[in-house]
Amino acid sequence: MLRILQFLYSLRSFLLFVLLELVAIWMIVANNSPQGAAFFNSSTAVTGSILQTQSDVVDFFSLAEANQKLIEQNAALMEALTNLNPPTDSVTFELDSAFAATFKFKSARVISQTLRFSQNHLTLNKGAKDGVKVGMGVFNQDGVVGRIKTVSENYSVAISLLNTGMLVSSKIKTSEVFGSINWDGRLANEAKMLYIPRHVKAQAGDTVVTSGFSSIFPEGIPIGVIKAVGPGENQNHLDITVTLSSDFSSINYVYLVENTQLPEIDSLQQEAEVINEY
């Protein structure tokens, strides 16, 4: 018995090493499951405030560019507004009020993000206090950015579109054929469009937008432009490469969208035993 203990004691550093590696592997696995409660991430109070300060400093240098983008978007919004308020002498129809209230929008600022891994995340400066909820869609003026994964009091963490575990329901704008956008972990400006059948005529230059089927994003938010169409390894599906329209290396301000009728849709689909692939 004593000799066994002595033997184990002589191996103590190796045993400690194995134990710590197991802890690390447990953390990797626990952190990568989408439902896993992530305690230690950049949305906790201390890390959140440090990253906020860093982002404040960095943002100061990109103010001019951010302003330019805001001005452009203001212009587009004003144009849309004038279309909604036609002159009094023309004939207008009231929009269905239920449809108008389906989606609620919020804005937030990205205070930290990763780009170079296969599981990328963004940290936003809005949290539960500001009404951010798990599952909200994240996009900016260029296109889809991600989806909210965890929310703390003041901050929230979103899964980036550049995350191999993230699927976005999408469609080709011209032909209305729908599939899923999934990042393949290679280039930060390209993703794959999955589940497009072989018989569909897709060609480079076609625009890809959100389909609205997943009830996370409203229909028609841009995702990217088809770059190349290939036969694909699978007999049934095309291999489509999409150039993403948002530039993930310079994301500053984002919009959050919440589908106010998501619980109702969810429970209805659960009752009908339909599985919704987010």
Added chain:
Amino acid sequence: MNIRVIISFLLMAFVLILVQILLLKNLALFGVALCFIYLLIILSIPVTISHIPLILISFGIGFIVDIFYDTLGIHTAAATLIGFIRPYWLKIISPTGGYVDSTDPDLKEMGIGWYFTYAMPLIFLFSLAFFLIDQWGTAGLFGVLNKSFFSSILTFVLAILVQLLFFKRKRGI
């Protein structure tokens, strides 16, 4: 090991981690070369430290960096591996006559040739472990090797620069 040495070491560790998480987090030279300058902390711990504290320190440093990178566990696993391997590697490449008690494994004390054989394999091993875990099941082995190779070169060059600029020579010429 007096109190001044410990304080200056802690200060260096703090500054290096800060540089890592604030400046180098999204740096990727040509899309393949990442920089892990915080490894310099683990590499510069005096030779005389015993094995278990070294592993624990490596684990802690990796964990802190992980929290800020949102990659919980990846840096931790790779850094713990380096902390575990380091004493064996030091023993293998020990100069004739062994290490003096006060030896610090850094560039100024040991010279560029020894430092290259000491640091480069450890940094490369770290990068290899890091990218293997990160890209698990998604990219091919070539991508992992490519990224590890260039990342370890970048990290090594930066580690040399940091030491030339900021490490004080402890003895006279």
